[in-house]
Amino acid sequence: MTTALRIGNASGFYGDRFDAMREMLTGGPLDVLTGDYLAELTMLILGRDRLKDPGAGYARTFLRQLEECLGLAHERGVRIVANAGGLNPAGLADAVRTLAGRLGLPVRVAHVEGDDLTAAHPGSLAAHAYLGGFGIAECLRAGADVVVTGRVTDAALVPGPAAAHFGWGPAEYDRLAGAVVAGHVLECGAQATGGNYAFFRDGDVRRPGFPLAELHDDGSAVITKHDGTGGFVDVGTVTAQLLYETGGARYAGPDVTARLDTVTLTPDGPDRVRITGVRGEAPPPTLKVGLNRLGGFRNEVVFVLTGLDVEAKAALVREQLAPALRKVADVRWELVRTDRPDAPTEETASALLRLVVRDADQRVVGRALSGAAVELALASYPGFHVLAPPGKGAPYGVFEAGYVPRDAVGHVAVLHDGRRIPVPPPPDTAVLTEAPEPAPPEPLPPGPVRRAPLGLVAGARSGDKGGSANVGVWARTEDAWRWLAHELTTGRFRELLPETRDLPVTRHTLPGLRALNFVVDGLLGEGAAAQARFDPQAKALGEWLRSRHLDIPEALL
Numbered sequence: 293m294t295t296a297l298r299i300g301n302a303s304g305f306y307g308d309r310f311d312a313m314r315e316m317l318t319g320g321p322l323d324v325l326t327g328d329y330l331a332e333l334t335m336l337i338l339g340r341d342r343l344k345d346p347g348a349g350y351a352r353t354f355l356r357q358l359e360e361c362l363g364l365a366h367e368r369g370v371r372i373v374a375n376a377g378g379l380n381p382a383g384l385a386d387a388v389r390t391l392a393g394r395l396g397l398p399v400r401v402a403h404v405e406g407d408d409l410t411a412a413h414p415g416s417l418a419a420h421a422y423l424g425g426f427g428i429a430e431c432l433r434a435g436a437d438v439v440v441t442g443r444v445t446d447a448a449l450v451p452g453p454a455a456a457h458f459g460w461g462p463a464e465y466d467r468l469a470g471a472v473v474a475g476h477v478l479e480c481g482a483q484a485t486g487g488n489y490a491f492f493r494d495g496d497v498r499r500p501g502f503p504l505a506e507l508h509d510d511g512s513a514v515i516t517k518h519d520g521t522g523g524f525v526d527v528g529t530v531t532a533q534l535l536y537e538t539g540g541a542r543y544a545g546p547d548v549t550a551r552l553d554t555v556t557l558t559p560d561g562p563d564r565v566r567i568t569g570v571r572g573e574a575p576p577p578t579l580k581v582g583l584n585r586l587g588g589f590r591n592e593v594v595f596v597l598t599g600l601d602v603e604a605k606a607a608l609v610r611e612q613l614a615p616a617l618r619k620v621a622d623v624r625w626e627l628v629r630t631d632r633p634d635a636p637t638e639e640t641a642s643a644l645l646r647l648v649v650r651d652a653d654q655r656v657v658g659r660a661l662s663g664a665a666v667e668l669a670l671a672s673y674p675g676f677h678v679l680a681p682p683g684k685g686a687p688y689g690v691f692e693a694g695y696v697p698r699d700a701v702g703h704v705a706v707l708h709d710g711r712r713i714p715v716p717p718p719p720d721t722a723v724l725t726e727a728p729e730p731a732p733p734e735p736l737p738p739g740p741v742r743r744a745p746l747g748l749v750a751g752a753r754s755g756d757k758g759g760s761a762n763v764g765v766w767a768r769t770e771d772a773w774r775w776l777a778h779e780l781t782t783g784r785f786r787e788l789l790p791e792t793r794d795l796p797v798t799r800h801t802l803p804g805l806r807a808l809n810f811v812v813d814g815l816l817g818e819g820a821a822a823q824a825r826f827d828p829q830a831k832a833l834g835e836w837l838r839s840r841h842l843d844i845p846e847a848l849l
Contacts, residue, residue: 535764
């Protein structure tokens with residue numbers, strides 16, 4: 293039997309725990325250590341860095357981590373694969389070589405490129421195709437110790453090393469799909485080990501460890517973590533991450549379309565969950581492209597309204613600022629009633645009135661707004677003050693998703709010896725369609741119900757995809773699933789989350805995970821970077837849903 297390939301994760305985003313790389317290298321045996329540093333918002337940040345310095349555009353923290361850990365990885369024979377190259381993978385590869393030379397380490401560094409389509413999209417700050425894992429595999433097969441990439445899919449960091457290790461070809465869709473599912477579980481770091489988990493009180497999550505996958509030649513895997521690290525791994529934590537930022541049963545990527553409706557999760561001992569049965573299909577004929585551009589300028593001020601007459605105080609401020617806001621393209625007011633009557637502290641006696649303005653002209657949302665707001669200090673409602681004075685207006689970004697034919701992208705593996713190896717497209721493709729909606733389970737028999745929060749019987753995790761949000765909801769028991777599948781329709785979802793009432797909501801059913809996945813189009817406007825919403829990445833949307841009350845069978849409570 294082929295020995296399992298142990299692939300760990302040390303980063304879920306640009307800014308994740310700095311010492312995670314050292315923890316993963318010293319905490320137990322590993323073959324490959326991956327790091328995911330990119331997100332839609334990150335590409336905008338790196339794009340702005342590159343405007344100031346053409347040699348920038350990559351995740352600088354990755355280099356600082358290697359300063360401490362490259363010797364450790366070399367000593368232990370652990371290969372490192374990370375998408376920290378961002379907008380400049382060649383520049384990062386050169387920087388890693390320079391670092392290795394300074395440390396006296398004979399480390400072979402390769403990189404993957406071809407994702408940058410910015411030149412083909414005038415007006416964009418950054419435009420990048422989402423590549424798959426076979427460029428990574430080519431670099432590893434040629435002997436690279438460190439591989440850095442630009443915009444590959446987050447999950448591609450796992451099937452790339454797996455294809456290199458096991459010798460998989462591009463048509464072995466079931467194996468690749470299993471690795472993609474394992475990669476999706478690992479990609480967000482501690483979210484698979486109890487971080488951001490609905491039932492976080494099930495274990496000690498004060499400092500969750502980072503996850504790893506024991507991947508097998510058939511594509512099956514065990515998700516676990518190093519012994520002695522914090523957090524926990526169980527079927528629930530893996531389910532939550534599988535539902536994160538996904539849509540329907542077909543999870544499409546550049547290498548394979550993984551069928552999430554074929555995933556089977558089973559406990560495999562303490563902090564171990566086995567993933568089996570994953571089926572794969574040919575990937576789509578197009579590649580997704582993330583387009584980031586500057587959308588204009590944004591400013592914000594939060595007024596504190598304390599004590600009595602909160603509504604009247606808010607109305608007064610709005611009326612006083614109206615003349616200064618006439619020329620602003622986008623004005624949003626939101627009154628947040630955090631106050632309570634007869635409050636024991638001033639803070640709990642106060643509500644917050646939030647004003648957000650956006651415009652193409654920085655002057656309109658900058659000094660003009662600042663001056664108007666500050667001038668009210670002695671001339672508005674009683675108790676007037678703000679959480680922070682408004683600034684001069686900060687630039688905000690807009691994210692859009694597009695698609696290009698595969699032949700419009702030159703996927704290239706640049707090996708450690710400088711050779712450039714073109715990575716061919718997959719042998720077959722298939723136009724992506726929705727999987728047939730499965731039949732619902734048998735409903736629970738009628739019985740007494742009690743008004744209670746949904747979160748007593750269901751977990752949820754939510755996130756963003758451009759301007760859309762997804763909320764994955766899963767039941768912890770079979771009976772709870774029988775109730776949830778019939779109760780939480782799109783209509784009920786809209787009732788529980790009134791913000792979604794006028795937006796397209798699609799429900800996807802995943803019986804094998806006892807889960808429903810809701811996609812809400814347009815909830816996040818122009819994406820997280822535009823910061824149009826209180827929770828711009830919909831991170832807490834699922835927890836809001838879990839807090840809503842509905843009639844739940846007493847047998848489940």
